[in-house]
Amino acid sequence: EPEVTQTPSHQVTQMGQEVILRCVPISNHLYFYWYRQILGQKVEFLVSFYNNEISEKSEIFDDQFSVERPDGSNFTLKIRSTKLEDSAMYFCASSTGLAGTYEQYFGPGTRLTVT
Amino acid sequence: AQSVTQLGSHVSVSEGALVLLRCNYSSSVPPYLFWYVQYPNQGLQLLLKYTSAATLVKGINGFEAEFKKSETSFHLTKPSAHMSDAAEYFCALGITGGGNKLTFGTGTQLKVEL
Numbered sequence: 556e557p558e559v560t561q562t563p564s565h566q567v568t569q570m571g572q573e574v575i576l577r578c579v580p581i582s583n584h585l586y587f588y589w590y591r592q593i594l595g596q597k598v599e600f601l602v603s604f605y606n607n608e609i610s611e612k613s614e615i616f617d618d619q620f621s622v623e624r625p626d627g628s629n630f631t632l633k634i635r636s637t638k639l640e641d642s643a644m645y646f647c648a649s650s651t652g653l654a655g656t657y658e659q660y661f662g663p664g665t666r667l668t669v670t
Numbered sequence: 671a672q673s674v675t676q677l678g679s680h681v682s683v684s685e686g687a688l689v690l691l692r693c694n695y696s697s698s699v700p701p702y703l704f705w706y707v708q709y710p711n712q713g714l715q716l717l718l719k720y721t722s723a724a725t726l727v728k729g730i731n732g733f734e735a736e737f738k739k740s741e742t743s744f745h746l747t748k749p750s751a752h753m754s755d756a757a758e759y760f761c762a763l764g765i766t767g768g769g770n771k772l773t774f775g776t777g778t779q780l781k782v783e784l
Contacts, residue, residue, distance in 0.1 A: 559713075588771070598714070598760060600771040611771055646713060657702045657721060657764050659772060663713040 557581045559662035561647050567668045568637055576632045576665045578647030587630045588648040588659060589622065591615070598646065604630065605652070637669045672697045674763050676775035684783050689733075689748040691778045693761030696742065702764040703744040704772065705735055709757045717759070720744060731755070756782045 560579045568574050580587050589601040602612040604622055621633045630649075634641055644666050648659040677692040695701055702721045706714040718729025725737040731754075735746045744761060758779050762772040 590772075597776045598762075598772075598774040600773070603771055613771075648714075657770070658704060658716055658719050659764075660716065661706070661714040 559647055559649055559660050561645075561662035561665050563665060564663065565666045565668070567670060570639060570669055571636050574634050574637055574667065576634075576645050576647075576667070578630045578632075578662055579628050580630055580647065580649030581660055582628070583651065584649035584660075585652045586610075586650045586659075587622075587624070588650075589632045590646045590648065590661075591643040592646065592664075593643045601632070601645075634667075637667075639669050642667060642669045672701070672763050672765065672773045674761050674773055674775035676761050676778050678778055679776065680779045680781065682781040682783060683751045685753055686750050689746070689751045689755065689780065691746040691759050691761075691780065693735075693744045693746065693775060694742050695744060695761075695763050697763060697765065699765050703735075703737060704762045704764070705729065705733070705744075705746050706760045706762060707757050708760065708777075714760065717746070751780075751782045753782050753784075756780055 562577045587604045590598050592598045600613050602616045603610045619635045623631050644664045646664045647662045650659045673696045675694045704719045705717040707717050708714050717733050718727050720727050720737045728734045733748045737744050758777045760777045761775040764770050764772050
């Protein structure tokens, strides 16, 4: 069964460093998303991406964040200068976008620890 | 604006007992509703979905949920709990159109005791 994959599973970085989190969405999906879950809190939407551009972003997704689909399979989230409060589990998700099938399929997550 | 409320951050049941996890939503447009399960150190797995067809939806692992518009609820149930059901459960809301974000509830940790 097709699944969303994410790498790395765990990343430790120092405050101020840039990190890139990588995702491979399900191959025939058209919409891609990033969410994050701070430890003990709920899953929060960051950004959605369609047709090579951001379709929606939350207030969390400020200028320190960017997303890119550099080729036909990868979808990346870059944090330019990490802060302690960026420590969280980051989930990538994808969906077909077809009418009536709005469910999103999530990857296993990347745990980002900023020290 | 959309929101999801999950009553009870922790629910404990005995093995074989009924599982009831509560979810209420608020939406200005017809919602799509989902339940996801998260096992320890894993990602979110889709349990079931409501997308305006049948109001009683069945999912994996014997779970089902009923959409009640009058009560703005989408509670998750399972007739008989199994130890393997212990996990965190998230209710999520989406709206019409592909590519729209999901709004999640705060989650309910289900504990199953012998």
